[in-house]
Amino acid sequence: MKVAVVTGANKGIGFAIVKGLCKKFNGTVYLTSRDPARGAEAIAALKKLGLNPEYHQLDISDRSSITKFRDCIKEKHGGLDIIINNAAVSGAGMRTTYEDSKRVIDIDFRSLLIIEELIYPLVRDNGRILNISSDCGHLSNIRNRYWIDKLSSKDLTLEDINEFVNWFLSGVKDGTFRKDDLADGGTIAAYRVAKVAVSALTILQQKKLDSRNISVNSMHPGLVKTDMTQGKGVFTADEAAETPVYLVLDAPQTVKGSYIWFDKKILN
Numbered sequence: 001m002k003v004a005v006v007t008g009a010n011k012g013i014g015f016a017i018v019k020g021l022c023k024k025f026n027g028t029v030y031l032t033s034r035d036p037a038r039g040a041e042a043i044a045a046l047k048k049l050g051l052n053p054e055y056h057q058l059d060i061s062d063r064s065s066i067t068k069f070r071d072c073i074k075e076k077h078g079g080l081d082i083i084i085n086n087a088a089v090s091g092a093g094m095r096t097t098y099e100d101s102k103r104v105i106d107i108d109f110r111s112l113l114i115i116e117e118l119i120y121p122l123v124r125d126n127g128r129i130l131n132i133s134s135d136c137g138h139l140s141n142i143r144n145r146y147w148i149d150k151l152s153s154k155d156l157t158l159e160d161i162n163e164f165v166n167w168f169l170s171g172v173k174d175g176t177f178r179k180d181d182l183a184d185g186g187t188i189a190a191y192r193v194a195k196v197a198v199s200a201l202t203i204l205q206q207k208k209l210d211s212r213n214i215s216v217n218s219m220h221p222g223l224v225k226t227d228m229t230q231g232k233g234v235f236t237a238d239e240a241a242e243t244p245v246y247l248v249l250d251a252p253q254t255v256k257g258s259y260i261w262f263d264k265k266i267l268n
């Protein structure tokens with residue numbers, strides 16, 4: 001039996017992706033959440049619709065939680081076929097503080113490094129990994145020439161990406177961060193930096209997993225009415241879940257290491 005996992009799935013786009021997978025995927029779907037009570041509510045809501053996802057607690061910023069989840073998947077299923085890295089936070093509005101920026105970078109970007117280390121060895125050959133990024137994850141969000149060149153280099157390394165997020169965090173800490181190094185006057189700065197780092201990491205992870213024909217892509221789900229946007233948006237979460245579900249189930253396996261728009265177009 002195949003296995004699909006969605007992170008941060010107790011609400012919003014992640015919840016809608018689980019719903020979509022339960023309807024279309026021929027296998028076991030894991031709804032995961034950092035908070036078990038919120039997870040239980042989400043499971044109950046899906047059961048009312050006649051859908052039957054499995055549940056496991058998973059806080060993507062907590063190594064021990066990821067380890068416990070890894071052990072459960074290994075023991076029960078031996079591996080997994082699809083993982084959608086959806087969980088994220090956008091940060092505390094307009095004020096860019098060091099503590100909040102670090103929290104956003106840890107959850108939205110660094111968590112993916114722990115997931116890569118602990119979970120990706122369990123992803124079976126021909127599997128699919130999808131990172132839910134954002135329009136904030138496109139390189140055009142960066143206005144600093146040094147980092148544009150570095151992050152778009154074909155010789156990009158993980159050290160470069162880590163240096164990029166550390167450059168941002170130390171700039172915020174010592175007050176040297178310049179808002180015009182980012183688009184839109186540096187609003188939601190940490191979120192932009194984290195999501196650009198996710199897009200860059202997607203390319204590196206694809207290179208590493210290519211020999212097992214595993215695809216790793218990132219995507220922008222559109223502006224979606226969820227708690228993250230305080231209900232503002234163009235799409236409902238169910239509408240926004242259509243492209244991620246398509247990408248992990250129906251898109252050609254040749255779509256690899258790409259950044260994909262909500263309308264399924266592949267961008268550079």
Ligand SMILES: NC(=O)c1ccc[n+]([C@@H]2O[C@H](COP(=O)([O-])OP(=O)(O)OC[C@H]3O[C@@H](n4cnc5c(N)ncnc54)[C@H](OP(=O)(O)O)[C@@H]3O)[C@@H](O)[C@H]2O)c1
Binds near residue numbers: 012013222224
């Ligand atoms: N909505 C949009 O317009 C939009 C646009 C571009 C990109 N995105 C991206 O789409 C994805 C989903 O966003 P959304 O709009 O659905 O946001 P949301 O409604 O705020 O949901 C975010 C989910 O992530 C979970 N989460 C946060 N930190 C976590 C952690 N440490 N471990 C596990 N789960 C955690 C939240 O759990 P709790 O309930 O416990 O907080 C929640 O389930 C995110 O990656 C976001 O960046 C959204």
